[in-house]
Amino acid sequence: MSNTIYQFAQESGSVIQWQLRRNCSITPSQLAWLYLSLCLVSLGIGGFFWFQGATLVLVFAGFEVVVVGVAFLVYARHATDGEWISLHGSKLVVEREFAGRMERAEFVRQWVRVEPKSGDHSLIELSGQGRSMEVGRFVRPEMRQLLAREIRKALRSA
Missing domain, CATH: 2.30.29.30 (Pleckstrin-homology domain (PH domain)/Phosphotyrosine-binding domain (PTB))
Structure with a gap:
């Protein structure tokens, strides 16, 4: 030695x-929980406005969730590099x-x-x-x- x-x-x-x-500040499992909570909040707000008659808000909230999900997936794929x-x-x-x-x-x-x-x-x-x-x-x-x-x-x- x-x-x-x-x-x-x-x-x-x-x-x-x-x-x-x-150097990653968040693990893939933490990212999954963050994404799940973001989905619940965004789609919840979109659903509220859907029932108020503003149907496009839910469409854009769904689009936002998909785009952020793709970005998080790319991040998570390289987090363990x-x-x-x-x-x-x-x-x-x-x-x-x-x-x-x-x-x-x-x-x-x-x-x-x-x-x-x-x-x-x-x-x-x-x-x-x-x-x-x-x-x-x-x-x-x-x-x-x-x-x-x-x-x-x-x-x-x-």
């Missing part, structure tokens, strides 16, 4: 893990989830290259053995170089 302190990683025994996630990088033993494992689709790549520690994709603020490309994967989407662009240095340092340590 090393005494290295990482800014982005957690060290547990001989395993070093980076969990890079989207993230990148997980783990280094244990001679393997570097990279997993990336985007919109419910998981990608995974394993690299031999000694053969991994860590480079920016194009410039200083671009994504970080991890490559080796004919494979590559980009990481760093959920890190501020100005912090990506620090993340790349941290991964390089962990790869070099024994």
Whole structure:
């Protein structure tokens, strides 16, 4: 076990893990409850005006509920997006989830290259053995170089 302190990683025994996630202020289940309450209020108000003779209010309330529902669905679909990088033993494992689709790549520690994709603020490309994967989407662009240095340092340590 090393005494290295990482800014982005957690060290547990001989395993070093980076969990890079989207910064979401509300979980998908909380969002569902919020949407349900919004539906009840909007459709309740629309129903009240329907019975008062203003029939178009309910139509527009229904349209509003559908549009907001689509926007919430797009948000919820990406709320669990993230990148997980783990280094244990001679393997570097990279997993990336985007919109419910998981990608995974394993690299031999000694053969991994860590480079920016194009410039200083671009994504970080991890490559080796004919494979590559980009990481760093959920890190501020100005912090990506620090993340790349941290991964390089962990790869070099024994």
